[in-house]
Amino acid sequence: MRARAYANLLAFLRAACTHASHLGRELPLVPFYVREHAVGWLRPSFVEELRRWPHVFEISASWVALQANPDTVTGRTQVLGEVTRILANEGQIRGWRDELVSISHHYAAPELLRIERAATRHFGMVAYGAHLNGYVRRKGMAHAWISRRATSKAIDPGKLDNLVGGRIAAGSTVDETIRKEAWEEAGIAPALLEDLNCIGAIRVEYTVPEGLHREVLFVHDLWLPEDFTPRNQDGEVGEIQCFKFEEVLDAVLCGDFSLDAGAVMIDGMIRQGIPLPEDTQYLDLVRLLKP
Template sequence: MSPSNPLSRPQPSKKAFTFIDLIDLADNFSLSSVSPNDTLVPFYLAPSRSSPVIGLLRPSIVAKLREEHESTQRHGGPAAWHFSSPFSTPDLFVSFASPTFTPAQRTAIMKNLCERWRDTGFQPNIIGPSKWRDELYPIYRDPFGAAYVKWDGWETRGEENWAFDMERSACALFGVVTYGVHMTVYREAVEGESEGVKIWVPTRAKTKPTWPGYLDNTVAGGITSGMSMFESIVKEAMEEASIEESIVRKYAKSVGGVSYFFMTSQGWLQPEVEYVYDLKIPAGVEFEPKPSDGEVECFELLSLDEVTSRMHAGLFKPNCAIVIIDFMIRHGHVTPDNEPDYMSILTRLHGRFEYDRWGMCSL
């Protein structure tokens, strides 16, 4: 099995993955690992280093944006992009051309750009027609600030932090932070059982564009622009697992989050935040998640020992494995007494992507 290849079919690994190994699969990038020949370029919101830095660009993307800029200039169109220097100098950064662009204007610029790249075959393995999600993700001025949430379709919360929206599949090309929700549905031991906690574990469909056939969290999905975290988990629970809205609203609990800096096998950066929920099935409640939207093959109710065994075999999608590790810590199954890497695990689950260094990448 090759865990770094999202298109491979999972097979039990000959190596027993430790919990730190599993975290390494999801949190596999640091700025210190960047090759001198592949310098990252900061992506700023406006043409000033005092503006927020919102992403990290590889040189190939900077070159493509410069090509777009020069084509626009030749045709007399309005500039969308600013480059702090004409060449790949150490102080190079890229931003939107105008500091007065509104979120709606930036969203329109990104929409036109990403659709053009899709239709002209640029990076087809990332944003080609077969990879296109037609789903907008929010991009923030401060990736750790307030989320942009719509209320009643017009009033917003976190609007001041909202920078723009962009196509989900293109986010990795710009190295921006993305957000999702993960929920573990579990039950404790019932009378007459000796196995203790059991978790509902889905197998991802073979047709999934990423990580087909791997094991997943009970419910998981990205947060589309304008939707709150809790409403996202309600939506995903119904779509992926046929879990009734009333059950999620009554029993799902927000229990924290995990964050990690993932680099794909092609070298694209995907810093991600996952908001984490637990749903404990009360005794006497009849419950069984069922596949609904074609993204899941089946669900299994597995003991925590069996879940751990499959994690050690490398059968879980990496970011889902770390959500389960977080679950095991919170519920007292992984402790400082039984896990020698406890503190390393604990701190790695809540990274900040070295965000304070992003603006200095090309300096």
């Protein structure tokens, strides 16, 4: 048996969902306001960086507020675009994707601004993703299809991942995103997705070297036919393997999954009846897996 990184599933979810993970973390984090909404959390050292733009950021002892001119979606998006591009050129923001995500007070609430996806962790802003657990029954036994992230990825290279998962780009719906990603990441054609729908959402929140990873993940479950083999189309996935359910849990506990994908796997395993409600951790696991 391999060494475990986490004592049990609850220990994993506490790391993934509650800010409890520590990684040279600076405390306290400083709220970042856009109008009356605290849409982000900043490390104090990142606040010091932002002092270079006094016309963009109003910085007090206990909060930072964006002061864009004009104070509109376009104005805020533009001024933050200028700041983040400079930080990226300096190497402070890595993994630039040229992909804007939408920031609002609430998901689907009126948009406050758009920001480069790679910068959301620095600003501690909530990002939104759509993930899919892919299952297959082989010789009567339930398995999960598990992706391994390409070693070239900026975040969590080589870690195990859900079969399909992707960030929701500004202007896209959850449904559009999951269907697009299902094809790109696993070669799942529309005919296999007819009955697919989002069945809920979870939130992950954990500290990372560049700040705070906060993400609401809209989850999907899909049973695939036994004769279907998922194949990556876009080069972002290293390999796709078939795991028995107990191998999934073992891999989560050994730290082979990224925190976000591991949380989605535990959420999916609960719907598959693993663990049982009589497990003393059961209700705490379900409670942590909320958006």
